[in-house]
Every structure is written in C-alpha cells, then in structure tokens.
Amino acid sequence: MRLRNLVLATALVTAPAFAQDDSLAEPNAQGDLSVTIYNNNQALVQDVRQIGIAKGRSRVEFPDVSAMIRPETLSFAAPGTGIIEQNFDFDLLTPQKLMEKAIGQTVTLLRTNPATGQETRERAKVLSTAGGVVVQIGDRIEVLRDDGLPVRVIFDQVPPNLRARPTLSVTLESDRAGTRPASLRYLTPGLGWSADYVALYDEGKATVDMQGWVTLTNQTGTTFKQADTLLVAGNPSSNIQANQYGSQVYRGGRPMPPPPPPGKFVPGTETAARERLGDFYLYPIAGRTTIANNQTKQVSFLDVQGVPARKVYGRTVGWLSSEGQPVPVASQIAFKTSKDGGLGDALPAGTVRFYQRDKAGNPQFIGENGIGHTPMGSELTLSTGDAFDIYAQAEVESRQTITGAEWEKSARWRVIKNGQVVSQGEAERPKTFYRTTMRYTLTNAKAVPVDVELVQGGLDYGWWGNDFRVTSEDVPGEQLNMGNRKYVISVPANGKRVVRVTYETRY
Numbered sequence: 001m002r003l004r005n006l007v008l009a010t011a012l013v014t015a016p017a018f019a020q021d022d023s024l025a026e027p028n029a030q031g032d033l034s035v036t037i038y039n040n041n042q043a044l045v046q047d048v049r050q051i052g053i054a055k056g057r058s059r060v061e062f063p064d065v066s067a068m069i070r071p072e073t074l075s076f077a078a079p080g081t082g083i084i085e086q087n088f089d090f091d092l093l094t095p096q097k098l099m100e101k102a103i104g105q106t107v108t109l110l111r112t113n114p115a116t117g118q119e120t121r122e123r124a125k126v127l128s129t130a131g132g133v134v135v136q137i138g139d140r141i142e143v144l145r146d147d148g149l150p151v152r153v154i155f156d157q158v159p160p161n162l163r164a165r166p167t168l169s170v171t172l173e174s175d176r177a178g179t180r181p182a183s184l185r186y187l188t189p190g191l192g193w194s195a196d197y198v199a200l201y202d203e204g205k206a207t208v209d210m211q212g213w214v215t216l217t218n219q220t221g222t223t224f225k226q227a228d229t230l231l232v233a234g235n236p237s238s239n240i241q242a243n244q245y246g247s248q249v250y251r252g253g254r255p256m257p258p259p260p261p262p263g264k265f266v267p268g269t270e271t272a273a274r275e276r277l278g279d280f281y282l283y284p285i286a287g288r289t290t291i292a293n294n295q296t297k298q299v300s301f302l303d304v305q306g307v308p309a310r311k312v313y314g315r316t317v318g319w320l321s322s323e324g325q326p327v328p329v330a331s332q333i334a335f336k337t338s339k340d341g342g343l344g345d346a347l348p349a350g351t352v353r354f355y356q357r358d359k360a361g362n363p364q365f366i367g368e369n370g371i372g373h374t375p376m377g378s379e380l381t382l383s384t385g386d387a388f389d390i391y392a393q394a395e396v397e398s399r400q401t402i403t404g405a406e407w408e409k410s411a412r413w414r415v416i417k418n419g420q421v422v423s424q425g426e427a428e429r430p431k432t433f434y435r436t437t438m439r440y441t442l443t444n445a446k447a448v449p450v451d452v453e454l455v456q457g458g459l460d461y462g463w464w465g466n467d468f469r470v471t472s473e474d475v476p477g478e479q480l481n482m483g484n485r486k487y488v489i490s491v492p493a494n495g496k497r498v499v500r501v502t503y504e505t506r507y
Helices: 003-011 095-101 404-409
Strands: 032-038 042-053 056-063 075-077 081-089 106-112 119-128 134-137 140-143 151-154 167-174 178-189 191-202 207-218 224-233 263-266 280-284 289-291 295-317 327-336 350-357 363-371 379-402 433-444 450-456 468-473 478-481 484-491 495-505
Touching (some): 032 191, 379 450, 404 433, 433 450, 433 484
Antiparallel strands (some): 081 167, 134 140, 207 295, 224 289, 350 363, 478 484
C-alpha cells in the first residue's frame, strides 16, 4: 500500500488536527508583481516588497515565491543592503510530509465506529512510511489500512522545517534599520503559455474567421496575484536542470523542435506592428491578472473576419515505387498572414482548430494542426484530415535499364566555360541508368470536380544519384526543389483520372 494513497484516503478525509500556527492564516506576502512568461515553460518573476530590515546582519523570509524557483538565478536588491546567504525551503506542509516527518514521534489516532458513531483515541508511535504507515500502539504493531474507514491522524504540532508556503530566506547585511523596497527577481519553470486559434472556414465564400487565444498554465505551486503579465513569443536558450519536482530537463539550450506538421509553410517577410524584445515579439495582457496555481487561463489577442482562404487537396509520394492500395489525399486549408489579404499579424506557435458550419448553420469541428512561430506575410497550408471521397495511388507501371548511349540521348544541356569543360572526374563505379514510368490514379466520389496537388518526392538521392530527367509527363509539372516535383491534377466529378510520368535516373 502506498503512503500517498493512505494519506489522501484517510488523513485528508478528516483533516489532521495540530496546534494552531499563525503563519497559516497570513495573507499573500507578494508585493508589486511583474511576470514575463516564455514559450519554453519558463518565466521571469519580479517582485518588489516593502519589508522592515534591521541594522547589521539579519535574516528575512520571503514566502509565496514559486515552489519551482531556480535559486541560482535569484537577484536581490534593497537600498543600503547586501545579501550574505540565501536558502529556499521547499518542504511544503502536506499530509504526506507530515506523516514522513512524524517518524519516531507519537501521534493520536482518532477512530470512528461507522455503526454507532462512537469515537476512540489511541496514542501511536510512527515507525515507518515506506510503502504504507506502520505504527506501534502499546505492545502491538499495526499498518494503517487504506480501506476508507473514518480514521484521523492528529499531530501535536507542525514540524519546524515544514512550510505552509514556498519560502525564500536570505541573510542580509544592512547599514541602517527601516522599511524599504526590496526587489526579488528569479527564473522559474512551471509557468508557460501557448497560442490556440479557432478558425471558422466558409467554403462557399472561400474565407476564414479566426480568433486567437493565449492559454496560460501555472504549475509552480504558487498563485501570482494581480501580476503585470507580459508574454514573449520565442524560446530564449536555457540550461534548466532537473529538480525534485520532476520538471523537464533541457541541457545545452532549447529542446529539439517538433517535426513539421503536414502541409506547407512559406515564411513571410513583413514586420508585425508589435513591440519587440531583441528577436522576440511581446504580447502584453491588458490590466493586471491573477495567475492561480494549477489554473489554465485564456486571454484573447486576435479576432479577424473574412480572411481569404481556399481548400487544397494534397498528396506526397515519397519514392519511385508502387503503393499497395489507394491512399486518401489530405484535406487542407490555405491562407496567408500578410497585412493585405491576410490575418495581418505574426502568429505565436500553437494549435489551429478548424470549424465549418453544417446545413443547419451550426459550427462543426473538422480538424486541427499545429504551427510554429509564424512571421507576418507567411503562407500556411494546414492539413485538417484525410479526404473521405478522394484517393490517389502511385504505381510503377514500368521500369527498365537503359544504356549510357540512351541516357545521353535525353541530355538537354552541358556546362562549358570559355570553350572548356570546367569540371571533370573519374567514375567510381559502373553507371546504370533506369527509365521508370509512374502511373498515378486519382478517384473522386464528390459531385464536383477537384484539383489535387500531387508531389513526387525522392528524386534527389544524394551526391551519387542526384541526376534525373523527366522525359514525358501527361500534366506539366513544377520542380519545387531537387527532390520534389509538383503536379496539379484535375479530377472530374464522380470520376477517375490516370496520369503518367516517365523519369530517367541513375538509381
């Protein structure tokens, strides 16, 4: 039986009784708070408090700091005062900690007979809390059972090294006595934010209405009351180490970015009309706000209607090979963040959730996708799911080996400078060439024709095989880069379209 289960099931059912501690009734001790929150689960807390400081050397306590404070980042400043030593007391007052600290001590067990309601008290010595609570009552040894029976554990006092609130204590050297402003500044994990977007897509009008929400989360163990809150869109490098609270460890800088989501992203080149800090955009929250512990808070920062958008059906084939069966194409929505004809703002990283109205006019969820930090002027094509009615299948219709002479027949150009060959080399292996005809079969069960953007990938196969040629194609293609060629294929309503492309390659 685990200690945590026992404590939560018994000691918390009827809260433990103990000698009254006036500190438990103290109001929040924070002062003038400013909180700057970054995307990488890190925040800067600046807290200015009015405190009385004695002349000479003294110890001052600062309760209500983050329970996940990084003590090594602390900066303290007060007029005429220097800091000698600092300590962070993170052993918080909880039922589990109370029981652990009571090992070797005597507590009172209050049991209630569920049939009669009669209460009995027994003094018990706590022997162990490893895997359960073992106590000695007189001459017998008992294990407190996690069976839901009404049992209260009454402690004589609160152990002196347990704190009701996360507390930072500092030893100061002051040249005078008196009350003055003392400024605390520290970094803490556990405070983070992300952006969430709600996009209502109108297929008939080819537009999207989008709302942007900042989602704040606080898992620091502390509530920050009436804080002046600033959000930074960006990931400053950090070297956060693991701590006793199990926070995520990032060593040597920022965490590895997630893989890019399905779709297309073309970064923009426009500057958003927002305040910047270095290379980061700032998103201040209007007015002061309380960020409660274990709370998720949302604040609106974007509301734009009628942004031009279009539906795109896309499919990427990764290699010149056959697929065993047809694959649904991706249903995508494309839009821009430009000032003219777009959202007109830089978008912080987050999740875009798309909705579309049904025939009754009710918005229905149709899919979601993630975006990274997106400059203004960017083009986004986000996948919302697989199209139900549209499939594509890529197959190798034929593949044959061709001779070097046949390969040369399809050569289109040579590079010569001033009448001389500018580069030459020796063959490292006999060259084998292939002529591959790919057959792409697309079907459409919709009552309207559709265009499918099909991309053939895998054409660039490294330094030894990056020479390829397209000798025949039913639909004109667009070379996106060395490895990818795009075809926009029109598929008739309730019909099928077969497109063939012949490639000559060195692999």
